[in-house]
Amino acid sequence: MNILRQPETRLFERIKNEKINSSSLCCHAIMLSALSRGLSVTILSSQEISNRCEFHGLKYRNTYHQVGHVFEISDGKKNHLLNKSKFFHDDTGFNFSKKNIKDDSAKEKMNSPKGVSFKKTDFNSKFLSSLELTYPLVLKPLFGSMGRGVYTNIKTPEELENIVLSSDAKDLLVEEHIIGDEYRIYMVAGKLYGSVRRNPVHVIGNGKDDVESLINKKNKSKKSKKRPLINTLKAEAYLSSVSRSKHDIPPKGELIKLSDIMGRSSGGDITDTSDSLPEYIIERVDCYADMFSKNLCIGLDVIGNGEEAFILEVNRRPQLSSLLTPDNGVGKNIADAIVEHLYPNSRLAYFCKDDIAIIKNAISRAKRKNQNVTINNTTRKNRVIDYICNDEHYIYYKSPLNINRLMLYREANERGFSITSWKNKSGSTRWSITGSKKSITFRENMPSITTHATRHLTNNKEKTKNKLIQNGIKCPNGIIINPSQTGKALEWFESQAIDSNFMAVVKPFNGSGGRGVISKISDKATLKKAIKSLPDDNIIIEEHMKGSDHRLFVVNGKFHFAIKRHPAHIVGDGVSSIEDLVKIKNKARTCNPYTGKYPIILDESTLQRLQEIGYNASAILNSGEKVYLQTIANIGAGGDSEDITEIVHPEFIKIAEAVHKSFEGLAFCGIDLITDDISQPAQSQQYAVIEVNANCDLAMHHFPTYGSPRNAAGAIIDSLSLGAQDLSILARKITIYGKVQGVGFRRWMLNKAKQKSIRGYVKNLSDGRVEAVVFGTNLAVNEIIRDCHQGCTGSSVSYISIEDFNEETTFDKFNIR
Numbered sequence: 001m002n003i004l005r006q007p008e009t010r011l012f013e014r015i016k017n018e019k020i021n022s023s024s025l026c027c028h029a030i031m032l033s034a035l036s037r038g039l040s041v042t043i044l045s046s047q048e049i050s051n052r053c054e055f056h057g058l059k060y061r062n063t064y065h066q067v068g069h070v071f072e073i074s075d076g077k078k079n080h081l082l083n084k085s086k087f088f089h090d091d092t093g094f095n096f097s098k099k100n101i102k103d104d105s106a107k108e109k110m111n112s113p114k115g116v117s118f119k120k121t122d123f124n125s126k127f128l129s130s131l132e133l134t135y136p137l138v139l140k141p142l143f144g145s146m147g148r149g150v151y152t153n154i155k156t157p158e159e160l161e162n163i164v165l166s167s168d169a170k171d172l173l174v175e176e177h178i179i180g181d182e183y184r185i186y187m188v189a190g191k192l193y194g195s196v197r198r199n200p201v202h203v204i205g206n207g208k209d210d211v212e213s214l215i216n217k218k219n220k221s222k223k224s225k226k227r228p229l230i231n232t233l234k235a236e237a238y239l240s241s242v243s244r245s246k247h248d249i250p251p252k253g254e255l256i257k258l259s260d261i262m263g264r265s266s267g268g269d270i271t272d273t274s275d276s277l278p279e280y281i282i283e284r285v286d287c288y289a290d291m292f293s294k295n296l297c298i299g300l301d302v303i304g305n306g307e308e309a310f311i312l313e314v315n316r317r318p319q320l321s322s323l324l325t326p327d328n329g330v331g332k333n334i335a336d337a338i339v340e341h342l343y344p345n346s347r348l349a350y351f352c353k354d355d356i357a358i359i360k361n362a363i364s365r366a367k368r369k370n371q372n373v374t375i376n377n378t379t380r381k382n383r384v385i386d387y388i389c390n391d392e393h394y395i396y397y398k399s400p401l402n403i404n405r406l407m408l409y410r411e412a413n414e415r416g417f418s419i420t421s422w423k424n425k426s427g428s429t430r431w432s433i434t435g436s437k438k439s440i441t442f443r444e445n446m447p448s449i450t451t452h453a454t455r456h457l458t459n460n461k462e463k464t465k466n467k468l469i470q471n472g473i474k475c476p477n478g479i480i481i482n483p484s485q486t487g488k489a490l491e492w493f494e495s496q497a498i499d500s501n502f503m504a505v506v507k508p509f510n511g512s513g514g515r516g517v518i519s520k521i522s523d524k525a526t527l528k529k530a531i532k533s534l535p536d537d538n539i540i541i542e543e544h545m546k547g548s549d550h551r552l553f554v555v556n557g558k559f560h561f562a563i564k565r566h567p568a569h570i571v572g573d574g575v576s577s578i579e580d581l582v583k584i585k586n587k588a589r590t591c592n593p594y595t596g597k598y599p600i601i602l603d604e605s606t607l608q609r610l611q612e613i614g615y616n617a618s619a620i621l622n623s624g625e626k627v628y629l630q631t632i633a634n635i636g637a638g639g640d641s642e643d644i645t646e647i648v649h650p651e652f653i654k655i656a657e658a659v660h661k662s663f664e665g666l667a668f669c670g671i672d673l674i675t676d677d678i679s680q681p682a683q684s685q686q687y688a689v690i691e692v693n694a695n696c697d698l699a700m701h702h703f704p705t706y707g708s709p710r711n712a713a714g715a716i717i718d719s720l721s722l723g724a725q726d727l728s729i730l731a732r733k734i735t736i737y738g739k740v741q742g743v744g745f746r747r748w749m750l751n752k753a754k755q756k757s758i759r760g761y762v763k764n765l766s767d768g769r770v771e772a773v774v775f776g777t778n779l780a781v782n783e784i785i786r787d788c789h790q791g792c793t794g795s796s797v798s799y800i801s802i803e804d805f806n807e808e809t810t811f812d813k814f815n816i817r
Contacts (some may be wrong), residue, residue, distance in 0.1 A: 739794075
């Protein structure tokens, strides 16, 4: 399987939240990615577009060559002219039109449904009788798009004749109707990037509203997102054809189909299937890698019947909105994948909060003044260079246990620092980072700047709370009891529950990672049950603060990043059961090096929660309906993380920095804070600091579920002021002799290279040797050469040869060949 890796998606969530129509979203997203990678974008005027068409021998068409859809991207050395998602002049040989994929020369390879194209004027009884097609059939305009004029499930010749005669199209295509799921497959330079499933127009019953009301509610939601609406007249006609009425009140969870036409343009929903595309479809798509390798982006319309994939259409200029903003699922930033393919050495390192407005204004100026308009880092205002986490450093790790340390190692190696590790007398691992000025020792992920006393203090939740209160930091009310003091706990609860809305939270005194936490306790019986469920140890009972859970990351007294944590939840797609939605989400979580080891579990307590809100594991949720499976917002319990660094109000930044300064000898910390809206002033709402973590997770910032990745490890390394190192890049070719094949040598070297931020490759040679090419800092390359002399467990290295590598080849990662 040849799948293009998913690039960094720094501004993905932002483009998803912009209310831009589908046609323009494609161009805006590509331009935004280009600007975020430090490239320039030129919007061509109508006159310039006409000139370019004449130069390339193309026919100028107003609707196809619109201002804002044709633009040029440049890095100062190489220019690319695009028309939406394709090259402006796309001379790739074979014309993959609806008609041509039915030709004998392409039919077998494309595996297209059997069909024939014809002119409406040629349609007669003789033509009808000559059709060697099996009913039911599909009729569509030969040059149509967006589902307009398509008729499906035509069962008789008489029905076909009536539809043809009533069609507005002059050129038509009739083909056999394949029953199955319809997908849009996206390929970049011939490599599979992502996919969506097109769902038929439908509504889901809620047991209260009739079908007409359900359609109106769904259309209201679609309108707010600038999505095509459900055609109520066509829906009524379809309901009538299946003996249903718009006045029917379907039971809760029942899917009511409103059309046979698939896709968003007809009012249907789109589901991201990038991580769940059937294997037999992937195998079929992989066959086309060479055929489409010269195309910038291809959209394949495919029907899968469970065993075989049929190609309906090949789109060389596909809309990207379905994958960018699906109705169900996360989606993927294919716009950024396109730009990264064109400029593989660029990085997402530039952010301007007004980029979308700048793009819109540039298009407007190009139209109004009929002149080209260029946008670059000189013309953009409020340019900010921020810490950027290069996800590629870690994406190939499947939830390693020491991922926080791995990131610290890599960031140290990126900066040319040396790393040494050892065991102390008690057998605990210690390690150090050494620069030109000094060396810092680490225990776990904490530099020695964090003292033992401060670490012990922050481990004690009660002492931490007292320390914070002494420094004027708001914390929730609470008490500490042992399991035998249930009566004391009930008395405290009664004294606090003067307000009928009061709720409590119970957690282990020495707990971490959200384990054992029971929240939203509103009565004494539940409190007693919660206390009884915890181990025989001290227990914390405190006020349950209403609001959202946030983690603020502070290094050396300065706020850096912020995460909002969401309780484990699922979002309905109108088709899948809750159990299946959990499986789909867990599969997606495994792609994240941090959340992969924390799946959502449908245990007894979760099923009980579902039952309390009227659902069970087999229930089908409405498309877009969100159901929370947990009450605590913790990643370890299957929760999601959302980067919110750029919206944190200055008052909360001051609070976070004040918390850090309350402790002496603290290198960095993660502060858990509850409040309703962290973008608003702290004084205008209730808030409280819940915990301070001296050895906090860094990975949640590097790998958020939503939003921009943040380089927390890099921020820590930079704060240590270790001194500048030699960052010159070496390229060496290494040949290893001895017993080095069949012992895991290549896998061992891959892991070493990733730790040291080295790029290149390693491969076996036919004569028993191993060859590797390594690119990295002077220190990192010399260290891996030293490692190769020693070899992995089970190997026996006789000697190695080293030579300069002078080929003009670039590598974006280290891999096994």
